[in-house]
Amino acid sequence: DSGVTQTPKHLITATGQRVTLRCSPRSGDLSVYWYQQSLDQGLQFLIQYYNGEERAKGNILERFSAQQFPDLHSELNLSSLELGDSALYFCASSPAGGGVYNEQFFGPGTRLTVL
Amino acid sequence: AQKITQTQPGMFVQEKEAVTLDCTYDTSDQSYGLFWYKQPSSGEMIFLIYQGSYDEQNATEGRYSLNFQKARKSANLVISASQLGDSAMYFCAMSPPPGGKLIFGQGTELSVKP
Numbered sequence: 001d002s003g004v005t006q007t008p009k010h011l012i013t014a015t016g017q018r019v020t021l022r023c024s025p026r027s028g029d030l031s032v033y034w035y036q037q038s039l040d041q042g043l044q045f046l047i048q049y050y051n052g053e054e055r056a057k058g059n060i061l062e063r064f065s066a067q068q069f070p071d072l073h074s075e076l077n078l079s080s081l082e083l084g085d086s087a088l089y090f091c092a093s094s095p096a097g098g099g100v101y102n103e104q105f106f107g108p109g110t111r112l113t114v115l
Numbered sequence: 116a117q118k119i120t121q122t123q124p125g126m127f128v129q130e131k132e133a134v135t136l137d138c139t140y141d142t143s144d145q146s147y148g149l150f151w152y153k154q155p156s157s158g159e160m161i162f163l164i165y166q167g168s169y170d171e172q173n174a175t176e177g178r179y180s181l182n183f184q185k186a187r188k189s190a191n192l193v194i195s196a197s198q199l200g201d202s203a204m205y206f207c208a209m210s211p212p213p214g215g216k217l218i219f220g221q222g223t224e225l226s227v228k229p
Binding site for chain 1: 147150152158165206214217220222
Protein backbone atom coordinates (compact mmCIF):
# COMPACT_ATOMS: atom_id res chain seq x y z
CA ASP A 1 0.00 0.00 0.00
CA SER A 2 1.61 3.24 -1.20
CA GLY A 3 -0.47 5.48 1.06
CA VAL A 4 -2.03 7.25 -1.94
CA THR A 5 -5.77 6.76 -2.21
CA GLN A 6 -7.97 7.22 -5.25
CA THR A 7 -11.72 7.12 -5.58
CA PRO A 8 -13.68 5.72 -7.21
CA LYS A 9 -11.95 2.51 -8.23
CA HIS A 10 -14.15 2.05 -11.26
CA LEU A 11 -16.33 4.49 -13.16
CA ILE A 12 -18.64 3.75 -16.07
CA THR A 13 -20.28 6.63 -17.85
CA ALA A 14 -21.58 7.74 -21.23
CA THR A 15 -20.13 9.95 -23.93
CA GLY A 16 -20.66 13.64 -23.34
CA GLN A 17 -20.77 13.29 -19.57
CA ARG A 18 -18.54 14.82 -16.92
CA VAL A 19 -16.78 12.95 -14.12
CA THR A 20 -14.53 13.82 -11.18
CA LEU A 21 -11.69 11.63 -9.99
CA ARG A 22 -10.36 12.15 -6.51
CA CYS A 23 -6.90 11.60 -5.04
CA SER A 24 -5.49 11.88 -1.53
CA PRO A 25 -1.68 11.96 -1.41
CA ARG A 26 0.52 10.30 1.17
CA SER A 27 0.68 12.12 4.45
CA GLY A 28 3.23 14.92 4.16
CA ASP A 29 3.53 14.84 0.37
CA LEU A 30 3.00 18.22 -1.24
CA SER A 31 3.03 17.22 -4.91
CA VAL A 32 0.29 15.41 -6.75
CA TYR A 33 0.63 14.12 -10.29
CA TRP A 34 -1.99 12.75 -12.66
CA TYR A 35 -1.22 10.17 -15.33
CA GLN A 36 -3.36 8.46 -17.95
CA GLN A 37 -2.68 4.87 -19.02
CA SER A 38 -4.33 3.67 -22.21
CA LEU A 39 -3.56 0.94 -24.71
CA ASP A 40 -3.03 3.51 -27.48
CA GLN A 41 -0.90 6.08 -25.67
CA GLY A 42 0.70 4.10 -22.86
CA LEU A 43 1.42 5.96 -19.62
CA GLN A 44 1.27 9.71 -20.09
CA PHE A 45 1.83 12.54 -17.65
CA LEU A 46 -1.10 14.92 -17.48
CA ILE A 47 -0.45 17.53 -14.81
CA GLN A 48 1.33 18.26 -11.53
CA TYR A 49 0.26 20.33 -8.56
CA TYR A 50 2.53 21.41 -5.76
CA ASN A 51 1.07 22.78 -2.55
CA GLY A 52 -2.03 24.01 -4.32
CA GLU A 53 -0.36 25.53 -7.36
CA GLU A 54 -0.07 24.08 -10.85
CA ARG A 55 3.61 23.17 -11.35
CA ALA A 56 3.82 21.36 -14.68
CA LYS A 57 1.53 20.45 -17.50
CA GLY A 58 1.81 17.53 -19.90
CA ASN A 59 -0.50 16.12 -22.53
CA ILE A 60 -3.69 17.21 -20.84
CA LEU A 61 -6.69 17.93 -23.04
CA GLU A 62 -8.57 21.21 -22.69
CA ARG A 63 -11.64 19.18 -21.68
CA PHE A 64 -9.70 18.04 -18.62
CA SER A 65 -8.87 20.15 -15.61
CA ALA A 66 -7.45 19.56 -12.17
CA GLN A 67 -7.00 21.31 -8.88
CA GLN A 68 -5.37 20.74 -5.53
CA PHE A 69 -7.18 21.83 -2.42
CA PRO A 70 -5.79 23.32 0.82
CA ASP A 71 -5.88 19.88 2.47
CA LEU A 72 -3.70 18.74 -0.49
CA HIS A 73 -6.16 16.32 -1.98
CA SER A 74 -6.62 16.70 -5.71
CA GLU A 75 -9.41 16.25 -8.20
CA LEU A 76 -9.21 15.59 -11.92
CA ASN A 77 -12.28 16.71 -13.84
CA LEU A 78 -12.99 15.18 -17.22
CA SER A 79 -15.78 16.69 -19.31
CA SER A 80 -17.45 16.08 -22.68
CA LEU A 81 -16.21 12.55 -22.42
CA GLU A 82 -15.34 10.60 -25.55
CA LEU A 83 -14.83 6.88 -26.09
CA GLY A 84 -11.09 7.50 -26.34
CA ASP A 85 -10.98 8.84 -22.79
CA SER A 86 -11.48 5.31 -21.48
CA ALA A 87 -8.30 4.58 -19.55
CA LEU A 88 -6.74 3.94 -16.18
CA TYR A 89 -6.07 7.24 -14.42
CA PHE A 90 -3.33 7.26 -11.83
CA CYS A 91 -2.59 9.77 -9.17
CA ALA A 92 0.90 9.85 -7.67
CA SER A 93 2.42 11.91 -4.91
CA SER A 94 5.87 12.94 -3.76
CA PRO A 95 7.27 15.06 -0.97
CA ALA A 96 9.00 17.56 -3.21
CA GLY A 97 7.91 19.74 -6.07
CA GLY A 98 10.76 18.97 -8.41
CA GLY A 99 14.24 17.60 -8.76
CA VAL A 100 15.17 14.68 -10.98
CA TYR A 101 15.28 12.36 -8.01
CA ASN A 102 11.62 12.51 -7.24
CA GLU A 103 10.28 9.10 -6.33
CA GLN A 104 6.59 9.13 -6.95
CA PHE A 105 4.20 6.89 -5.07
CA PHE A 106 1.25 5.78 -7.14
CA GLY A 107 -2.31 5.21 -6.09
CA PRO A 108 -4.29 2.16 -7.21
CA GLY A 109 -5.85 4.05 -10.12
CA THR A 110 -9.36 4.79 -11.31
CA ARG A 111 -10.53 2.78 -14.29
CA LEU A 112 -12.79 4.94 -16.44
CA THR A 113 -14.98 3.33 -19.07
CA VAL A 114 -16.86 5.61 -21.46
CA LEU A 115 -19.71 3.89 -23.31
CA ALA B 116 12.63 15.52 -27.04
CA GLN B 117 13.09 13.04 -24.26
CA LYS B 118 12.07 9.48 -24.99
CA ILE B 119 12.23 6.06 -23.34
CA THR B 120 12.40 2.92 -25.47
CA GLN B 121 11.73 -0.59 -24.26
CA THR B 122 12.22 -2.93 -27.20
CA GLN B 123 11.02 -6.16 -25.57
CA PRO B 124 7.21 -6.29 -25.51
CA GLY B 125 7.31 -9.67 -23.76
CA MET B 126 9.90 -11.83 -22.03
CA PHE B 127 9.89 -15.30 -20.51
CA VAL B 128 12.23 -16.48 -17.78
CA GLN B 129 12.51 -19.69 -15.81
CA GLU B 130 11.94 -19.45 -12.08
CA LYS B 131 15.19 -18.87 -10.13
CA GLU B 132 17.04 -17.58 -13.19
CA ALA B 133 18.17 -14.00 -13.78
CA VAL B 134 16.60 -11.80 -16.44
CA THR B 135 17.53 -8.46 -18.00
CA LEU B 136 14.90 -6.00 -19.19
CA ASP B 137 16.21 -3.46 -21.68
CA CYS B 138 15.70 0.28 -21.56
CA THR B 139 17.29 2.99 -23.65
CA TYR B 140 16.63 6.67 -23.35
CA ASP B 141 17.12 9.79 -25.37
CA THR B 142 17.90 13.12 -23.80
CA SER B 143 20.27 16.02 -24.23
CA ASP B 144 20.09 16.91 -20.56
CA GLN B 145 23.07 16.21 -18.30
CA SER B 146 21.02 15.76 -15.17
CA TYR B 147 18.16 13.29 -15.09
CA GLY B 148 16.76 10.41 -13.11
CA LEU B 149 15.93 6.91 -14.28
CA PHE B 150 13.31 4.73 -12.62
CA TRP B 151 11.84 1.29 -12.93
CA TYR B 152 8.27 0.51 -11.91
CA LYS B 153 6.42 -2.82 -11.74
CA GLN B 154 2.75 -3.13 -12.62
CA PRO B 155 1.19 -6.48 -11.61
CA SER B 156 -2.08 -7.62 -13.13
CA SER B 157 -3.90 -5.91 -10.26
CA GLY B 158 -2.90 -2.60 -11.83
CA GLU B 159 -0.98 -0.69 -9.19
CA MET B 160 2.39 0.87 -9.99
CA ILE B 161 5.19 -0.21 -7.65
CA PHE B 162 8.49 1.67 -7.49
CA LEU B 163 11.49 -0.68 -7.79
CA ILE B 164 14.72 1.23 -8.26
CA TYR B 165 16.24 4.61 -9.12
CA GLN B 166 19.49 5.75 -10.80
CA GLY B 167 20.67 9.34 -11.01
CA SER B 168 22.61 10.43 -14.07
CA TYR B 169 25.57 11.47 -11.93
CA ASP B 170 25.63 8.30 -9.86
CA GLU B 171 28.85 6.45 -10.57
CA GLN B 172 27.74 3.15 -9.13
CA ASN B 173 24.89 1.04 -10.42
CA ALA B 174 21.85 1.10 -8.15
CA THR B 175 20.78 -2.07 -6.36
CA GLU B 176 17.69 -2.87 -4.30
CA GLY B 177 17.50 -6.45 -3.11
CA ARG B 178 17.09 -8.70 -6.16
CA TYR B 179 16.89 -5.68 -8.48
CA SER B 180 19.89 -3.96 -9.98
CA LEU B 181 20.13 -1.31 -12.63
CA ASN B 182 22.84 -1.70 -15.26
CA PHE B 183 23.50 1.95 -16.10
CA GLN B 184 25.62 2.67 -19.18
CA LYS B 185 25.55 6.42 -19.63
CA ALA B 186 27.49 6.58 -22.89
CA ARG B 187 25.09 4.10 -24.46
CA LYS B 188 22.11 5.79 -22.79
CA SER B 189 20.86 2.52 -21.43
CA ALA B 190 19.40 1.65 -18.03
CA ASN B 191 18.65 -2.05 -18.04
CA LEU B 192 16.90 -3.71 -15.10
CA VAL B 193 18.36 -6.99 -13.88
CA ILE B 194 16.20 -9.23 -11.73
CA SER B 195 18.13 -12.02 -10.06
CA ALA B 196 16.62 -15.32 -8.91
CA SER B 197 13.23 -14.72 -10.57
CA GLN B 198 10.13 -15.64 -8.62
CA LEU B 199 6.61 -16.40 -9.85
CA GLY B 200 5.46 -13.16 -8.24
CA ASP B 201 7.77 -11.23 -10.55
CA SER B 202 5.36 -11.86 -13.45
CA ALA B 203 4.14 -8.36 -14.33
CA MET B 204 4.59 -5.40 -16.65
CA TYR B 205 7.78 -3.45 -16.08
CA PHE B 206 8.12 0.18 -17.01
CA CYS B 207 11.28 2.21 -17.39
CA ALA B 208 10.85 5.94 -16.78
CA MET B 209 12.91 9.09 -16.91
CA SER B 210 12.64 12.28 -14.91
CA PRO B 211 14.12 15.16 -16.93
CA PRO B 212 14.96 18.51 -15.36
CA PRO B 213 13.55 20.42 -13.63
CA GLY B 214 12.03 17.20 -12.35
CA GLY B 215 8.50 16.30 -11.49
CA LYS B 216 6.98 14.48 -14.39
CA LEU B 217 7.96 10.97 -15.39
CA ILE B 218 8.29 9.92 -19.02
CA PHE B 219 7.50 6.23 -19.40
CA GLY B 220 8.47 3.60 -21.93
CA GLN B 221 5.92 1.23 -23.43
CA GLY B 222 6.70 -1.51 -20.94
CA THR B 223 7.89 -5.13 -21.01
CA GLU B 224 5.62 -7.95 -19.93
CA LEU B 225 7.63 -10.49 -17.95
CA SER B 226 6.34 -14.01 -17.44
CA VAL B 227 8.12 -16.28 -14.97
CA LYS B 228 7.72 -20.01 -15.68
CA PRO B 229 7.76 -22.57 -12.85
